[in-house]
Amino acid sequence: MKYRLPLRAGLMLASLLLVCLVQSDELFDADGYRSTQYRSPTPEQLQGAQTLDTHALQRLLAEQPRTTLIDVYRRPWLQGRFIEDAPHANLPGSLWLANAGDGNLAPQWQRYFAHYLEQASGGDQQHPLAFYCRSDCWLSWNAARRAHALGYRQLYWYRDGIDAWEQAGLPLVPAQPAELPAAFLTPTATP
Secondary structure (H helix, E strand, O other), rough: OOOOHHHHHHHHHHHHHHHHHHHHHEEOOOOOEEOOOOOOOOOOHHEEEEEEOOHHHHHHHHOOOOOOOEEEEOOOOOOOOOOOOOOOOOOOOOOEEOOOOOOEEEEEEEHHHHHHHHHHHHHOOOOOOEEHHHHHOOHHHHHHHHOOOOOOOEEEEEEHHHHHHHOOOOEEOOOOOOOOOHHHHOOOOOO
């Protein structure tokens, strides 16, 4: 009788751990992109990209002014257009590729992402690209990882993003996402 309570507590703890393990597998898709719970603590590092804090990003922009800042914060997409659910501001000079940081990108968003990276880099895969969204946001982690998979090699991840920039008293500017070209809405033909 006296072992009944610890046994139940142990079984409950084991069940909870099992649920957590199963749920952690569901956080990432088969390709390793975070596909749910985007606003949660992120890792310190990202393979293939250099993690930056605010001072390091400012230094990078001073030393390599051609660096392209890419905001991947989400914006609702409905009936072929972005819906402004709330005003959004980002770092000055940024390219906002809304929804390009999702884990499971639909083909039109993958084309959108690749198109604007090609345009921003001029086709140079060594062009410096710095990805961000907000703090504790996996969208920029996914986007930087996806850019690496596309062959870009001078990648930076501003992990704490807009929130850290604003906390440092640095300016933000009103932003609108880059347009999704109408041609990307139609499926591509397969050979």
